[in-house]
Amino acid sequence: MNKNPRPLSFDDKVRAKKNLGQHFLKDLSIAERIADTLADFRHLPVLEVGPGMGVLTQFLIQKGYNLKVVELDSESVSYLRLHFPSSLDKRIIEADFLKLPLDGPEVFDGQPFALIGNYPYNISSQIFFRVVDYRDLIPICSGMIQKEVAERLAAQPGSKTYGVLSVLIQVWYDIEYCFSVPPGVFNPPPKVQSAVIRMVRNNVRQLPCAEKDFRTLVKTAFSTRRKTLRNCLRNLVQDWQPDHFSDILQDPLFDQRAEQLSVQDFIDLTVRLRNNDTKL
Numbered sequence: 452m453n454k455n456p457r458p459l460s461f462d463d464k465v466r467a468k469k470n471l472g473q474h475f476l477k478d479l480s481i482a483e484r485i486a487d488t489l490a491d492f493r494h495l496p497v498l499e500v501g502p503g504m505g506v507l508t509q510f511l512i513q514k515g516y517n518l519k520v521v522e523l524d525s526e527s528v529s530y531l532r533l534h535f536p537s538s539l540d541k542r543i544i545e546a547d548f549l550k551l552p553l554d555g556p557e558v559f560d561g562q563p564f565a566l567i568g569n570y571p572y573n574i575s576s577q578i579f580f581r582v583v584d585y586r587d588l589i590p591i592c593s594g595m596i597q598k599e600v601a602e603r604l605a606a607q608p609g610s611k612t613y614g615v616l617s618v619l620i621q622v623w624y625d626i627e628y629c630f631s632v633p634p635g636v637f638n639p640p641p642k643v644q645s646a647v648i649r650m651v652r653n654n655v656r657q658l659p660c661a662e663k664d665f666r667t668l669v670k671t672a673f674s675t676r677r678k679t680l681r682n683c684l685r686n687l688v689q690d691w692q693p694d695h696f697s698d699i700l701q702d703p704l705f706d707q708r709a710e711q712l713s714v715q716d717f718i719d720l721t722v723r724l725r726n727n728d729t730k731l
Contacts, residue, residue: 464504464530465503465504465524465526465527465530466526474569474572474637474638474639474640474641475503475504475506475637475638476503476506476507476569476595476636476637477506477636477637477638478636479506481632481636481647482506482507482509482510483510484629484630484647485507485510485567485569485593485594485595485647486507486510486511486514486567488567488593488594488629488647488649489511489516489565489567489591489593491591492565492590492591493514493515493516495517495563495564495565495590495591496516496517496518496519496559496562496564496565497511497516497517497518497519497564497565497566497567498518498519498520498521498553498558498559498564498565498566498567499511499518499519499520499521499567499568500520500521500548500566500567500568500570500578500594501521501522501523501548501568501569501570501571502520502522502527502531502568503522503524503527503530503569504527504530504531504534505530505531505534505535506569507567507568507569508520508531508535508539509535511567512535512538516565518538518539518542519542519543519544519558519559520539520542520543520544521543521544521545521546521548521551522543522544522545523545523546523547523548525545528543528545531543544557544558548578548581549574549577549578549581553581553585553588553589554585554588561588562588563587563588563589563590564588564589565589565590565591565592565593566582566589566591566592566593566594567592567593567594568594568595569594569595570594570595570596572596572597572600572641572643575596575597575600576600576616579592579604579616579620579650580619580620582624582650583619583620583623583624586623586624586652589652590651590652591649591650591651591652592624592649592650593629593647593648593649593650594647594648595632595645595646595647596645596646596647596648597641597643597644597645597646598631598632598643598644598645598646599612599643599644600616601628601646601647601648602628602646603616603617604616604617604620604621604626604628604648604650605617605626605627605628605648608710608711608712608713608716609710609711610710611710613710614673614676614709614710615669615670615673618669618714618717619666619669620650621714622655622658622665622714622717622718623652623653623655624650624651624652624653625650625651625652625653626648626649626650627648627649627650627651628646628648629646629647629648629649630646630647631644631645631646632644632645632646632647633645658718658721659718659722660718660721660722660725661725664721664725665717665718665721667687668684668687668717668720668721668724669709669717671683671684671687672684672709672712672717673709673710676708676709676710677708678708679705679706679707679708680704680705680706680707680708680709680712681700681705681706683709684705685700687724688700688724691724691725692724699724704720
């Protein structure tokens with residue numbers, strides 16, 4: 452972080468910084484459509500990630516949300532303070548979202564909130580895994596990400612884009628692919644297509660297995676997508692079920708590939724492999 456940003460005049464613009472993955476949205480209609488993804492959750496306070504020059508921020512303010520923003524770029528912070536002096540007074544958190552305690556007093560002091568943003572594409576997956584870590588506080592998360600990542604998030608079993616990210620997020624959230632966004636509405640234009648997604652917390656409150664085991668199994672199953680589960684999970688099954696290793700691998704389930712299994716299938720498989728009294 453630049454501790455001593457250059458002084459900004461009211462007409463200055465923030466310089467997009469490649470190391471922060473900044474691409475500033477300039478289309479106001481798209482910004483308002485993103486803000487409207489929170490329409491069903493108006494009762495919640497909102498945390499915006501990476502507001503930049505406030506193109507999305509202004510619509511969240513207009514719509515009356517109890518808003519705070521978290522911004523790492525000190526130049527953007529200066530811009531926001533200059534252009535939103537009353538609306539964002541003491542509501543700008545100058546910090547790295549990935550290191551910010553989301554249950555702390557800087558945010559909403561442990562109260563549930565909505566998360567939104569034009570997320571930096573280089574850390575979007577990390578952001579969503581962080582959302583999962585704080586899922587009991589974040590019933591709704593929406594915003595702009597790289598189209599490829601959006602497709603992976605929303606993918607269903609049998610799709611080529613269905614993978615680790617799909618399963619580990621969908622186990623806790625229902626994902627909606629809202630709309631695609633072309634590069635030309637950004638400054639500077641990114642080299643990839645973009646999309647807006649909406650994630651709403653589902654009814655799963657606790658898994659019937661250890662979450663660590665579930666994540667391990669999912670990641671291992673997708674480690675080599677073209678191989679069957681029998682080949683991908685062989686070492687894991689031997690580690691978890693050494694006494695039943697050969698019998699378990701004969702189950703027809705292991706003829707399938709990871710992309711053919713639903714989220715519930717992965718949960719059930721984790722439970723079965725971790726229960727020494729259960730035969731497949």
